[in-house]
Amino acid sequence: MxxxxxxxxxxxxxxxxxxxxxxxxxxxxxxxxxxxxxxxxxxxxxxxEELAERAAPVAPYLGGKSQLADEIVRRIGRVSHHAYVEVFFGMGGVFYRRDIKAKIEVINDINGELVCFLRVLRNHPDALLGELEGWVSSRQEFEALKIANTDHMTDIQRAVRFIYLQRLAFGGKVTGQTFGVSKDRPPRFDLAVLSKSLAVAAERLRSVTIENLDWRDLLDRYDDAGVLFYLDPPYWGGEADYGKGIFARADFSEMANRLKMIKGRFVLSLNDRPEVRSLFADFKIEPVSLTYSIASSQSTSANELIISN
Ligand SMILES: C[S@@+](CC[C@H](N)C(=O)[O-])C[C@H]1O[C@@H](n2cnc3c(N)ncnc32)[C@H](O)[C@@H]1O
The missing domain is CATH 1.10.10 (Arc Repressor Mutant, subunit A)
Incomplete structure (x- = not known):
């Protein structure tokens, strides 16, 4: 052990x-x-089930569940399941913090660059680390990679580009990324630190299925008794935060309707809005208070809901 x-x-x-x-x-x-x-x-x-080594996400991510993660992990741990399916993976703020590995684990995100990175990390961690050698935190490199055309890149080069931008982007943003600097923190792209966390994450992903599907298709494909879905969609009011045309306000009501019909169990985290409470009123709803910070100087408190069946 x-x-x-x-x-x-x-x-x-x-x-x-x-x-x-x-x-x-x-x-x-x-x-x-x-x-x-x-x-x-x-x-x-x-x-x-097997025990898993708890890890941290390998890069900051807008809407990443750093503060809420332990609370969600506790709730997930109370539900019997042989398959764990994470529908909106992002940087895996909840997944990596679980200390239990389900027999079957599936992670999914619609973002193709993110999924390419996850596959390369799982399948070719040494090649990825080798390709990251020599990269340092630099505004010029950041700007060049941001506009680089990925069409002619290998998957490993795409993975390098993704993790480099994601480590350095202000506020863990995924679209409209800007070079993040801080007067009181060292730059976030430090290969010595990053290689350790990439190695742990790669090990954790070894037997995980990685999907690149729209959330509806994922539910259809994996729903069954004994399956637990964790859903962390874009926030109500932030539907376009992860790119245009991938998630719409109407998806929330469709989600509520589909979740009423599933054979499996689910845990869903969303921001506390009257519209959300009303759409998901048929389920168990628990409010949780948090303090968020996008930069060290700016912090704001927010309420989240953990919704489950
Ligand atoms: C709030 S973030 C998830 C954050 C994640 N829990 C973490 O801790 O890093 C929402 C994610 O949903 C993904 N997404 C948006 N629309 C989607 C869709 N239609 N199907 C699947 N994933 C989608 C985005 O790419 C984004 O990574």
């Missing part, structure tokens, strides 16, 4: 997985000392 920071809990989970095969929960209460029946019930989804 790998080394983990919260070794005690993980040891218990490990024991739990091993001793639970074919036994009833009450019997296990005596078998697993120090755990109550309720604890075991809430851990039922862990059976047969």
């Amino acid at each position: 790998r080394q983990h920071s919260n070794g005690g809990l993980r040891q218990t989970r490990h024991l739990d997985r091993k001793v639970t095969q074919g036994r009833s929960l009450p019997l296990l209460c005596t078998a697993v000392q120090g755990l109550h029946f309720a604890d075991l019930q809430s851990m039922e989804n862990l059976f047969g």
Whole structure:
């Protein structure tokens, strides 16, 4: 078993997985000392699953779930599932912070450059790291790569371009990127730091299926009993934040209707707006308060909703 920071809990989970095969929960209460029946019930989804090393996303991302992630991870952990499907992956702010690996894991995003980067990271991490050698934080390189035509690039060059721009873009923006500088932080493109986090992320992605589908097609393709979808769509009011024509205001009502029909379970995070509460009123809705900062000097508080079936 790998080394983990919260070794005690993980040891218990490990024991739990091993001793639970074919036994009833009450019997296990005596078998697993120090755990109550309720604890075991809430851990039922862990059976047969593997532990994962928690990691951090490899670049900042607009709408990345850094603050909300632990809260969402806790809720996901309470739902029994053999397949975990993340519909709007972005930089994986929730996925990498999970400490459990489902038997089947699928991640998806409509952004083709992002998905190309994820595939190269998973399939050719050494080649990617090799190609990143020699890159330093530079406004000129940033501007040149931003307007570079990707048509004649190899997938590895496209992946380099993606991660370079994403590491350095102000506010983790994905469209309309500008070179982000800070007076009180070192530049975010430091290969020594980045290579470590890329290596951990590549390892985590090894057995993950990476899709590049519209969210509707992904739900249709993977919905089944035992599947848990995590959805983190663009915010209400920020539908065009990730590019034109990929997500519309009308998608929210379509999402609410489709989620009513699925056989699987879901957890959805969205900003707290009256329209959102009304569209998703048929589901469980929990508000969570957060403080966001886009730059070190600007911070603003916001309320999020965690919606689930
Ligand atoms: C709020 S971000 C996800 C952030 C992510 N949870 C993180 O922590 O980095 C929303 C993502 O949805 C993707 N997206 C937008 N429209 C989509 C669509 N129609 N189908 C699938 N993905 C879409 C965007 O490319 C973007 O990466």
